[in-house]
Amino acid sequence: MAKIAASTATDATPSARTGARPQKKRKKSQIPYAAIALVMIVIAGILFARKSDNLSISWIFGIAFGFVLQKTRFCFTASLRDPVLTGSTSISKAVIIAFAIATAGFAAIQYSASLADPANIPGNVHPAGIHIMIGATLFGIGMVIAGGCASGTLMRMGEGFTMQWITIIGFVAGSVWGIRDYTFWDSNFFQKSPTIWLPDYLGWGGAVFLQLLVLGLLYWAADSFSKRKLGS
Template sequence: MESTKNVSRKRKKRVNQIPFGVALLVGVIIIGYLIKDLGPKHPMTWMFGILLGFTLRNSRFCFTASLRDPILTGGTNLSKAVIVAITVATIGFSAIQYGAFLKGDPIPGNINPAGIHIAVGAFMFGIGMVIAGGCASGTIMRVGEGFVMQWLSLVFFILGSLWGAKDYGFWKSNFMDKGLELFLPDAIGWFPSLIVQFGLLLGLFILADWFGNRSKN
């Protein structure tokens, strides 16, 4: 009986976070109002950023976890979420690009040659993401949550990005521009390209779902 009382005393009293949430919401609205004079895009960008951060925080959405969890825990929920997100993005981007194609305008987007530099960069970035415990979105989300490790990761993420931007010309002329140039719609047409894209995504989703169910059994 005495031990039960001691345990109950050690339990921290749960703090009511509603006042903090209300104060934070008021602060967000005030900041959005104050930056409206800088241009109409600034308040909209501010609100979208807040909503995106809220979504990331509650969904625990992270590209690193989507690739790491199937190996470490067997979970594929985030993997399937990423595949769905890419599918939705494909619909939007393909519509924008096809619209530009019909008008005869340059195709928007970063369409760059593929080569060994992508494989090497992806491998190095993948190692860094696993060690850091998160991708760019996951790192920024956890910085807001107060994870000190992610503060350190963000600092070096910025430093690495600045270094990469400084030497971008070297990498572009010696590696990127010498890769294989292939824009799939130019090679096989827009409709077959979408069939290939959505077919691959559907196959990956089915594989992820099967692997996740297999790990639960």
């Protein structure tokens, strides 16, 4: 018995004798695929530039925006889903910061435009009513089931997620159906709802301050929630 045990110990692999884990299989290099994709992006940009400068600029910004989305995992769905599922609010706070930056930027653009021509201020001001609540609820349910909002869906399509390719079909179908029924919603909801533009009521300074204050309170609430849930 002693000889058998000694033979078994001798025949065992080094990893088994030392208790070390077997080495993981090396992942295939993605560099060739990245190089091919880069060449295709450049060629497409050149072709777009021959037709229109705006097309090429939009192409460059679209590629850059997609790259940032993929690396940061920035997603509006995750900003609302993660606090409930994991307690993390890192993406939630990122979205709030993005809103704050957009608020300052759009306010500056609109204020400058109002000085030149108050009747033609860029940006859309839509009626606020129960239709916003209905649309937000339906969209919120849909994006949680689908696992992504519009930006997250497009980003994950590029990563090869089959579910997101199915989701984009739903996006298109829903948009077409919405256009089909737009007259109904417009006559029964849009036209009967009040249009509220804060600068009309609070002035430019008051409107910007109020919006940034609300965003600041939301950021504080998100940060406090995360610390309480995760204990950090």
